[in-house]
Amino acid sequence: MSSPLLDVWEAASASPYTPAVGKGVQFTLGFVLLFTSLVLATIFGLNRSFVNLSVLGVPASLAFGFGAVYMICAVGVYV
Amino acid sequence: MRSVSFVSSCLAALSSFAVAELNLSQPLLSRQVLSSSFRPPPVFKNAHLVRMTNLDKAYARETINVIIENIDNKPQTKYYLPFDASLISKVGGFEVKDKKAPEKGPFKVEIVEYDTESSTEFYLIHLPTPLAARGQQTLSITYSILSSLSPVPASIGQTDKQYVQYTFSAYTPSAYETEKQKTKIKFPNSDVPDYTTLPADLNAENKADPQKQGSTFTYGPYHNIPAGAQQSVSVRYEFTKPLTHASLLERDIEVSHWGGNLASEERYWLVNKGASLKNHFSRVEWQKSSYMSPPTSALKILNLPLHPGALNPYFTDDIGNVSTSRFRPGKKEALLELRPRYPIFGGWKYSFRVGWDADLSSYLRKLKGDSYVLKVPFLEGPRIGEGLEYARVNLRVILPEGAANVKYSTTVPIIASTTTLHKTFLDTVGRTSLSLSAINVVDDLRDRELIVTYDYPWTAGLRKPIVITLGVFSLFAVVFVIGTLDTSIGKKKTA
Known part of the structure; x- marks a missing residue:
């Protein structure tokens, strides 16, 4: 008994999906990114200039964005 | 004309209730299920049919193995299996396979209803290859009937045994004439206190039905049963398990x-x-x-x-x-x-x-x-x-x-x-x-x-991360803009 989609599944047996970051390191990575974001935001808070907005604000925002996604996964809400 | 057919179907439904009860003393009558408008064309004949009803579980599981024969002079693909309208809503997991080639997978099936006032509905089985005239094929039809067991008595003590009743037709419902058939019922145990007995003259071997073998009962064999004939029987057996x-x-x-x-x-x-x-x-x-x-x-x-x-x-x-x-x-x-x-x-x-x-x-x-x-x-x-x-x-x-x-x-x-x-x-x-x-x-x-x-x-x-990134960055930007605002009172200092 076979269906077209079952054949598709069988054909893809060599390529199981692996996430970029495994479950074991999600918390560590999320924490490091969120902490980095906090540190950068603090430095920006001490010296709020237009240059710092791009030099510190952009990496802090990126770190918070990815850190938040990994942290929410690490605590069990898999998004 | 329509009202006459409606009344006759009502009468048929009522008579099924009367016959379905465990009434062991009265002789039972055969019943012909006739749809008011539609009848499947009599192009098939069931040469040999064996039905297994398995009552091991909290629902009845039916397996019908039937050799069908095309008695028409053209190849045929549509085989109908009739069900009572009240029963078809409880049928689940309906599957038909070729008994001799089960690896080919289940056939296409669909429920068909021709008249809303009819008490009979059909499962239409599409044979994947047309069956040639005089050709034979063995079908294996399996399905389960949900909510089909009713406890009798309806209330028992906390540690009492539970008995359930199952009502079915001794003749397998079919839209075609059946030459030879029998029904085997497999009980979970041999404690079967009540069951309908059928007179010996119905049986092809002139034996009183059912014949018992441990926890298996057999109704039949019956010969040359016309299309739509039913013979309602009930069995009551021990089932001290939750339904x-x-x-x-x-x-x-x-x-x-x-x-x-x-x-x-x-x-x-x-x-x-x-x-x-x-x-x-x-x-x-x-x-x-x-x-x-x-x-x-x-x-x-x-x-x-x-x-x-x-x-x-x-x-x-x-x-x-x-x-x-x-x-x-x-x-x-x-x-x-x-x-x-x-x-x-x-x-x-x-x-x-x-x-x-x-x-x-x-x-x-x-x-x-x-x-x-x-x-x-x-x-x-x-x-x-x-x-x-x-x-x-x-x-x-x-x-x-x-x-x-x-x-x-x-x-x-x-x-x-x-x-x-x-x-x-x-x-x-x-x-x-x-x-x-x-x-x-x-x-x-x-x-x-x-x-x-x-x-x-x-x-x-x-x-997701980009949306959060943009949100946080806009927060930074807002903080920066607010920080540049001069909210001091008085004249601006000039260098």
Whole structure:
């Protein structure tokens, strides 16, 4: 008994999906990114200039964005 | 004309009730089921038919092996199987295979109704290759009839044995003439106190029906039974087990590419359709007998065999966490043992939710480009010896946000499917969700798979972190702008 989609599944047996970051390191990575974001935001808070907005604000925002996604996964809400 | 046919169908329905009762002294009459307008063309003949009715579980399982013969002079593809309108709504898991080549898979079947006033409806079986004139083919038809057992007596004591009654036709309902047929009934044990006896002159071998062999009864053989003939009989046998019925099962499967996780959650609405308690529930009596663990009509425990690798199970109901559960992870299966808060006696209900996580890598594979294929069980659920029937199963596969071009395939008969958006944590547009509904599902379909393919570009995956990034960056920008505002009172200082 076979269906077209079952054949598709069988054909893809060599390529199981692996996430970029495994479950074991999600918390560590999320924490490091969120902490980095906090540190950068603090430095920006001490010296709020237009240059710092791009030099510190952009990496802090990126770190918070990815850190938040990994942290929410690490605590069990898999998004 | 229409009213005459309506009255005659009403009379037929009433007579079926009268005959269906356990009335062992009165002779039984054959009944012809006639549809008011439609009759399947008499192009087939059942050369030999053997029906096995298995009553081991809390629902009746029927297997009909029949040699059909095309008696027309043209090749035929449409074979009809009639059911009473009240019965067809309880039939589940209807499958037809070629007995001699079961590996070719099930045939296409559909329910047909020709007249809303008719008491007979049909399953139409499409033979994959037309059966030539005078040609023969062996069909193996299997189905289950849900909610078909009724407890008699309807109320019993807490530690009493439970007896259930099953009513069926000794002649297998058919739209065609049947040359030879018999019906075998397999009981869970040999305690069968009441059953309908049929006179010996109906039987082809002039024996009084049924013939008993341990826990198996045989009605027949009968020769040359005309199309539509029925002979209602009832059996009553011991079944001191719960008649567990799930009026609804909602099952969610959530795919997370970021977390590499497959989250499953199932919400059950269970009811025990067994005999109700004659007196009040006695906790003392229950506790006393629980050490001996005698057979009981109450549902005590539900074992959920999960796939190996299942993690983080939870079991909650309306009150909150139910602590009477055990989780035994293993290499072959991860067994989740659930004990409801109270034993579920006949007529009692219990609703709860259970969920668990699993690694996505064993369920999801990557195809060329940005496509993925997901293979998950359509139904997991408890594995109990006496079986479990589901009146309705609503399955929802929640794919990542931005997944498109969703296709699915399953061997479980589906009555409805939709693709909608489901909004939850960190979503902006909502996740693509595939909803499938099935009715009259039995736990025999546990190992059936659902395969879903979808496209998910990597740019769609970046939506969540980018949205948060932009939000936080705008916060920085707002802080910067506010910091540059001069809110001091008085004249501006000039250098």
